[in-house]
Amino acid sequence: MPVTAPKTVRLDVLARELGAELHGPGDLEVTGLGTLGAAGPGQLTFLANPRYRAHLENSRAGAVLLRADQLDVCPVAALVVKDPYLAYAKASHFFDTASVPAAGVHAAACVAEDAVVPTSASVGPNAVIEAGVVLGEGVVIGANSVVGAGSSLGDGCRIWPNVTIYHGVHIGPRSIIHANCVLGADGFGFAPTASGWSKIAQVGGVRIGADVEIGAGTTVDRGAIDDTVIGDGVILDNQIQVAHNVVIGDHTAVAGKVGIAGSSRIGAYCMIGGAAGISGHLEICDKVQILGMSLVSRSITEPGTYGSALPVDKQDRYRRNVARFRHLDELYRRVLKLERDAE
Structure with a gap:
């Protein structure tokens, strides 16, 4: 599997791509990224927090992304932008070292005869593509991953190794699913009986929108009747549990170890802190922030910041x-x- 070598990028090219105002030599070549305090010549860094201004004054970086009001103390080349952190996020892709798999189906993969796998897709060793699966252009399926029957992946999706996608899961374009995720496992549905529990068949699926990123080890259960839904642009951290029939609105961000119980609905542009717990069958409106370790036991109907857990003492x-x-x-x-x- 070929690895993309880090690019060398001229400052004038970076300035053009980032919409930045260049102060310094446009032909200076940037070969990587560094922190503000440790970056050396040839590395790009950024200043987003004014508390680190002292590091800027002593910087040895090749160039710094910063706001205009910091330019007067910058001793090196500068790219002036409105949001240095956002500009850094965009610039980071020039230096991404992630492997780029070649298109094609590995000889050790198992692909159903009726699966749709375009020639631009990449299917890794020991991957399994079951009956009725439809892969979009440029999709990457990592080694040992499974895509269950009747599932579909939009153009440009990347599935990292050891991911299990059950039947009837639909993922929008350009979404990224990291290693050891499980999408579409049965929800926790059981009816009590005199002698124990009677399992309820989970007949819904999972629908994941475009430009979603799901971290390693996260699980998204299939719906009991209707689908579990993850909206466009949602980002889920590692080791999150999303139970059956949960709906997460567009562009919501959820940090690691969060547990979301069944049939809860979370609005758009929410931010949920790490290890928060959200009870079932409640609603959280748009633009709500939940602090880490909080327990949400009733619906939230007004935007704002909410928290509950006692701090350490x-x-x-x-x-x-x-x-x-x-x-x-x-x-x-x-x-x-x-x-x-x-x-």
Whole structure:
């Protein structure tokens, strides 16, 4: 599998591609990226946070992405932009070292006769493409990955190794699924019986939009009846659990270890912090931020920032506060009675 060598990019080319104002020699060649404090000649870095201004004043970088108000203390070439971090994100792709698989189906892959695999697609060793699968142009299926029957992947999708995509999963164009993800496993649906549990067949699927990125080890369960839906531009971190029939709106970001219980609906442009827990059958409106480690146990109907978990404290004080918390309802009722008696 060929590896793309890092590019050498002239500053004037970077400036043009990023829409930046160039201050310095346009023919200077940039060969990589570096942090503001450690970048050397030939490396590109950025200043997004004013707290690191001192690092800029002593920078040895080849060039720095920065805002206009930082230009006066920059000792090296500069690319002036409105949003240095966004410009850095775009520039990083010039130096991406990820492997670029060649098109074609590996001899050790197993591809169903009726699967649609265009010549521009790449299917790695020991990958399995089941019956009725449709792959778009330029799709990459990594080694040992499985695409289940009747699933479809849009143009430009990349599936990293050891991903399992069950039957009836549909992924939009340019989406990226990282290693060890499981998409379309059965949701947690069981009916209680006198002797245990009776499994409920999960007959829905999973629909994932365009330009979605799903981190390693994340699971997205199929719907019980309707599909589980991940909107366009959603980014999911590693080791997230998305239960059956969850709907996540466009461009929402979810950090690692979050658990989203069944049939909850999350709006667009939300940000959910790491290890947050979201109960089932509730709704979160658009543009909500949930702080890490929070428990969301009821619907949120107004945009804003929400949090719940107690911060770490010394053990003795934490235990006292927990003990007092157990008496909160009793104290509330006593205060309420005192207020009524005082009226």
